[in-house]
Amino acid sequence: MSYQLETAEHPEMLRRVAIDPVSRVEGHGKVTILLDDQNKVHQVRLHIVEFRGFEKFIQGRPYWEVPVMVQRLCGICPVSHHLAASKALDIIVGAKKLTPAAEKLRRLMHYGQMLQSHALHFFHLCSPDLLFGFDSDVTRRNIVGVAAAHPEIAKRGVLLRKFGQEVIRVTAGKRVHGTGAVPGGMNKSLTIAERDELLKDIYHIVAWSRDAVHLIQKVHTQDPGLYNSFGIFRSNFMSLVGHNGDLDFYHGTLRARDDNGKLIFDGVDYQEYDRYIDEEVRSWSYMKFPYFRSLGKEHGWYKVGPLARVQNCNQISTPFAEHERKEFVDYAGGTPMHAPLAYHWTRMIEMLHAAEVIKELLHDDDLLSNDLMVEGERQMEGVGVIEAPRGTLFHHYRVDENDLITMANLIVSTTNNNQAMNEAVRHVARRYLHGHEVTEGLLNHIEVAIRAFDPCLSCATHALGKMPLAVELVDAEGLLIHSLSRA
């Protein structure tokens, strides 16, 4: 593992090419590439350029507001933040174990979130690259192009996402930024009518999810030369695993493996995450770089998300997804698959699993129960961890005796993948850009590598940096609203 191409020796002598903004991802980011006169690549960086300041401004707020506030970190996986915060606050209100109804309703909400987010990413954002090729016509590389060329695929994408959003709506009250979970439980159960409405559609949702796995499997295996090597680098990986090492998106213990699949740690209680993970700051990105403390900065970074989860678990509890997991593991030949484009394949296996779990849950009468809350002995500190669509998500809070938040630390999924995404784009730059004239199509190759990780750059921008610059903010009439300068 190296930091090749991270920093050029003489940046001032080089030509700068930027991809700004990175598109068909959620949120804001840009890539800068520094080249010499022969088009040799000397430096490539994925920068996270924005700040919104959540960790600081939720301090001083009453803890029960937090699960609603932190959703506004991200509109694509608000449920993940909602539930990670709720899980941390469960600890604080002493709710050691939720009622079966509350836990199942939260799981239903979360698996609905997984389904909608994976569908959105695959169909709305990535499918043009996968179906038309990485340097196809730029005006066609979007969901509109897919709708024209493959109307059935586009329609299923839209309907799969819709179903996931509806699962969220009935459990959380709203499709985006609902209020279903509260510290210690849930604030509503399902009505019979709500459940039956979802049951009507779930069978074809499962079938379409299976088709989606087969679609990406076909795309991947038809061009193994490209898909098995594009943007490849080796790394450790990490995820939560559930009971018996099952794939689990809602709860479990932390497991990490090295690039050969050997365990680094396992069964780790996530309340102690800060004994295992440190974060490094680099001057050129507002997003930090986490790594395993035991391995150090240079060797300790890792990948999270579908590719890590599907290879980290022992098995998947639902039959169709388990079948597909085995197919994937066989294809990889018994060693960990590191190719970033394999994220797409594993993401669809997860979407299928989410659909199957939703089907199981909808047949469980606990969802209709109103036994929703527990309390216990009040604590001052809690950590909540969940597997968000993009990977492991940490929320950590301290509370004072007046119930106000005094400390918040978040490590969001995309932050966990920061170094990995940088490695992937550098690999692509070395392979495709080095010594070539930089074209739009080649630049899209860089974005294809970033998209594989499904980065959520709006989530990643909760932290803030400062710049030695000055700006003036002037209103429509030319009046100065305020100016800012910094030495």
Add this chain to the structure above:
Amino acid sequence: MTAPKKKLKVATTSLAGCFGCHMSLLDIDERLFTLLEHIEFDRSPLTDIKEVSPDCDIGIIEGGLCNAENVHVLRDFRKNCKILIALGACAINGGLPAQRNHLPLTTILEEVYHTSPGVSNGMIPNDPELPLPLDQVHPIHEVVKIDYFIPGCPPSAEAIWKVLTDLLAGREPELGHGLMHYD
């Protein structure tokens, strides 16, 4: 809206937003395909067009202003779009991110990059590639003229659909009772 009519160009962007407003736009579900019969997307996180075209009909802005780059993008939208829509609480009043406005920037910086748990090398990012953050989050109407405001966090898909279909039909958009929400 008959067939040969020219499609309207719609550009969208997320400034200091969470993308939830864009999600709510996609929550029109299958009606997306109906919409696509009448509009084409220009610069948007859903396409690979990186600059707003000079002849855009409608610009939709999610999120407030938190850095110099947001201001630049907003001005570019205003220059190139005939109609500009502020979508959601963040664009209209800064939204939740504006809760940092009572705190000095340096306090936040210090905490996130120096004293937060698990930071191994305290340092404040300062590369010229990173845009200058504003010390407060601002609503977009303070900087450019906005034609329509759709409130909500996020506004519902129904509200967005109503405004867009009104505009497509050449009507003055009207939300009215039931679609006007602020939550």
